[in-house]
Amino acid sequence: MIKVTVIILVISGSLFAQTDWNKWSGQQVSYEITIHQIHDYSIDNSNIGMTLLSITRNLYYFFISDLDGDNCAFNPSCSSFFIQAVKETSIFKGTLIFADRFTRDINFFKGMNNYPLLPSNKYFDPAYNYTLNSQKIKF
Amino acid sequence: MVFLFTFFSAQISFAQQDSDSTNYFSPNNRLKFGSYLYKDKDYLRAAEEFKEYLKFSYDDTVQFKLANSFLKIGRYTEASDNFKTLFLGSSLSEESRLMFFESNFFLNDYNFFRTLTEKEIYLTEKYSREVDRLNSITYLFDNAKLPDENLLLKPFSDSAKSQISAFFLEKKFPKYRSVTTAVLLSTVIPGAGKIYTGEIGDGITAFVATALSVYLSYNNFKNDHQFRGWLFAGLTAFFYGGNIYGSAASAQIYSARIRFNFESEVKLYFEQRNYFLPRIDY
CATH class of the missing domain: 1.10.287 (Helix Hairpins)
Incomplete structure (x- = not known):
């Protein structure tokens, strides 16, 4: 009886013992930068212009932005900002607002501005501040 | 034996009874509870108790506390209306008038506030300087035409005047960009x-x-x-x-x-x- 118990003990010890091999075995390492920003691919069907614009934005997301990574210094990013600006105003005014944002984005002297810094290290710069309506400006 | 008998009879004699006849909702108990809540700065619940108390008997201090509770919790219109009931025939008339102006000041309708100060029936003699100060402050808070600097600074003490004068100048000549x-x-x-x-x-x-x-x-x-x-x-x-x-x-x-x-x-x-x-x- 004692022998059987000892055998079972030894066998179960080797069968169910924890192994450290998983911890020390080779791992697949990924050097890809995680994109925290999840793009909204929804299509705005409020009017034909917005539908075309959101399709163009989705193409940009798919072919450029998703591959290039989250590089825009601002939040919302320039593409989202353009859509917001057009929604807030019109296609003409929205394009002008976007042209200004684009120039600010390529600013050689980053850090010399007064934007609020978000925890994600991005400058908060919403489109509603640029509609030339002082009532809409928020800090 | 005697000891056991005493023990059991004492238990029966001094036991707590559950058939308490206290009416916790009597006006006086409501007032006591309301005052406790008021002291504890639980103004929302205190106001409810005071309101119930005032249904049975009138007391100007309780009315004042009720109005002040509304003021503390930001229900300025109710506060203002309740302070108004104490304007006549109350020992707290002057204080109520001041608090009435305070309630209206916090409504953020500064134009209305200035109109109120022009109505002499509401004004308080004892606290006229305080009301004048609030009136001056309204000009710094909205876009109304600024009065003369000396007029605006008049109700303030000399120690506060320099800072308020700086505010006045900043308001009058803002460094905006065209x-x-x-x-x-x-x-x-x-x-x-x-x-x-x-x-x-x-x-x-x-x-x-x-x-x-x-x-x-x-x-x-x-x-x-x-x-x-x-x-x-x-x-x-x-x-x-x-x-x-x-x-x-x-x-x-x-x-x-x-x-x-x-x-x-x-x-x-x-x-x-x-x-x-x-x-x-x-």
């Missing part, structure tokens, strides 16, 4: 409007981007590259137009920031001093 000037500057020299609004980096970038696209457009047209010429001409229009628009927006944002900072500073200053209002004991 949208028209920013647009004109950017029209003549791309980026100049941005520099005018303090965005120097953006201004230089806009100038370089516009100048570069102008040069590339000119150079391509010169070398008979029509498509590239028009492409860069379009890009020039994009940067140039965007910069003019952006300068206008930047001037507006600059002014809004000045206004926002000023309002925050003024509000903080008066909040820290409780709007120069006295502590009322009742």
